[in-house]
Amino acid sequence: MKILYTPTIACKAQDPVEQNIIYNYHAMFLDVIAEIDLVQEVLYLPHGNADVDVNAMFSKPKYRIIANLTEANQTDLMVTDLSNLAFSYALFYKKPVIYFLPGFTGVDIAEQNDQLFQLLGRFCYFCHSNVQLRETIEDMPKIWESGRVRLEKFVDEALI
């Protein structure tokens, strides 16, 4: 399995401590992913305006940096925090997206009477812990069998 990792842009760090937190966060994420045997590679697509020099950041196994979404065509799923690229990725490649938000305990989109949230509900999965992320990734091939059919049906019917 190949994963696309696309964190969104953060506010500019207010001091070296916060800047290091942001770098640590990405390194931690890659450590968590590296432990999943099923994952062969992580393709890291940094935000175009991100204040993060990923090349100087760290060397981790199983990951490489890519420059744009077209290079992600071979991936099986996308993981992000809050990137809008989730819509392009899911609708174009018809693949699932995991919103990994370990800083929050939950996100409620079911009650929202909002078409964008309803669309989101067709391809996205929320995870809030390392173990939940691992289990969701491991289960994804199975989960997405029916998810893919639902999304394809939606795209065929809803998009002009």
Added chain:
Amino acid sequence: MNSIKTINKQLKDGLKSVLSKDKKNIVFLSHSLDTRCAYGQLPSALMDCYNVIMIGAERVQDDFEKMGHAFIHIPCKVDLQGEVQYTSVDVDGIDLIITADSIPDQGGKVDQEFLSKKAKRLFVSPELFSSHCNHAAFDHIAISSKYAMDICQKDAQLSQKLLEVGSLRFDELSKKAAQQNMQPMITYMPASRPIPRSYVNMNFVAGHENMLLEWLLTHTDMKISYKLHASGLLKAPHYYMQLKEQWKGEERITFDESLNDDHWITSKAVLSDFSPDVYLFSLAALRNAVYLVTDVKAHKPFLDKTLEQGVVRIAHGLKDAVNQLVSPANEKDLMSIMKQQIYHIGHAQSKIMEHINRILD
């Protein structure tokens, strides 16, 4: 609502009421909570010969407030209907002000003139390898280590002020580490951090802590203690309250909110990002201290300095951090650094008392 004039008068009257006319008056001044541990048992030791007044910007009923002949709450600034105003307190009769705080407010005026324009001022660095302060504001600077002394001596004008003392807090921590049994516990003690300004940054900050705690929990069999920086104790940040709520059912994770060093010094190892307290831990307990710093390029000078001192290990990522935390500590090397670097080990208190007696002679 009191005006700043009224507040100044109240603070001044309060301070005057505890000054002695018979004995010389020494004030221990801590603007922030995290420097309150810097004085060890020195205030108590000085009480026989001097009138010792403890002054803090907050009232939290900790050990600091119980030391000395009296504790007075005197902040250097107050919030008056949303506007921050500096207090102005200048009292005759204070002979020496001892502080581990140096704050740049009002162009150094707070360091130089707060409480008294005439008293001598002694800065006691709360850190082992630094004596960073507004040097010009202090008459004397107590230095803990050779490393800090070498840095200070580059400034020729400073040489007259520098006192080889050692570290009061280090001596206290060494005693505690020797007396108390080591616990199978990792203390995570992050440095003070800014409040996140967006949901994305909030996820980075809180997510950083959660991923780390979960990893330590699943990749070690030790207890995990989260020690919030003292600056967050009066008004805990939102992410911290959320962390506490999230992990409250997990027996192996505890949150240490004490202002003393009794609990964390018993750890098997400590992990931090930038807290200088980890140096004290590593050399006082001769156990592993690790900085988790991934931003290698931006922090190169800091990392080079850390590696040069040889006390704290640097980890890049979770896997590396756990490896370094649980690997055996090199006690022999740490002992050798300690002996080479720290002045007057175990005798910092008597040494600084000699200097104080001389200053007040």
